[in-house]
Amino acid sequence: MEPGVGKLMKENEKLKGIIKDLGLTLSPEKIHLVGAEYGFELLGFTFVRRYSGKRRKVTTRWYPSPRSEKRIRERIRNMTGRNMLAITKPEEAKETPIPILKGYGNYFAYSMGASIFHEI
Template sequence: MEQVAKKISDGAMLHIIRQFLDAGIMEDNEVHTQDRGTPQGSPLSPLLANIYLDQLDKQWKSSGLQKRYGEDAHLIRYADDFLILLTGNPTVAKKKLDEIMQDLDLTMNTEKTRIVKAEEGFDFLGFRFVRQYSQWRKKRVTRWFPSPKSEMRIREKILILTNNSVRSLMTPEEAKEMLIPVLRGWGNYFEHSLASNIFTGIWDYAQCRLMYMYCHQHNIPRTWKNRDIPDRLSIMDTKPHTFLGKRHNTMS
């Protein structure tokens, strides 16, 4: 609250925020309170996290570790998810980060914290980043695309919207109308990446699920071909056109 008070001078608003932090959350009809942190899943939590973690950004910047002729260690943060990219000694960067975290009375999730080489790849904000040699550029570049976990989650959403229980409640046309915004949102998020093949797989899977619904409701064998897809059920025209130009999905 001290950091929030530096940004907000309205006493009534500060009181409301304090009440929000003290309110707790309800789970299984039971109210659970906590003496630190913000309620997970609340729309206000990311804002409060950013206000507090702004100190993390400032202390890291003042440490000098991100200077090119130092450890060249750059902290990249989105809300409470962050990573450090560096060419220097990871031990030095980790030690400094621990000092800052202790000073701010913060703790890291050790299960989600690891040190890896860029060639091994890492996930951040739903993307998989990996450092590879480019035959086209004749040098090593960083490529990014939807992570396996992101792909698994969108497939699960598609399955939920087209499973057996849904078939008895809506028509394939209605299921299509529910699928399109889900697919479009996912596609727009990952559009600027090497996602062309992944997009094709996801859209094919969604199209197959819709056709299974259609075949089930009309007692049609599942040996249909793409040419047999009714126009009213086709979703392939909603697939984003990924940028195949190297400047959009690779980084030197």
């Protein structure tokens, strides 16, 4: 068992009680308790607890997960690939990925993903 998981298990029991009161259930197959310093992925983000030299304390950092980066790159590649360029005009091909990139940028705007977004 990883460090700090004992406390998480106690909190998990409280959470189960709250969820049960709402008439919902947690899926045991989908739950994996892990300390935040080891990081976890949720809703396309990777969350990690790291020491910040600037703030001189441990802070939570979140950024786009590698899987979400891969998906957006594939989507843009499919939209601007040779197959699509053969059937569209260059002006249309240039405009096609803009809404996708705006959506990606808006979703990850409040994360630490600026450098990742610039790479795309």
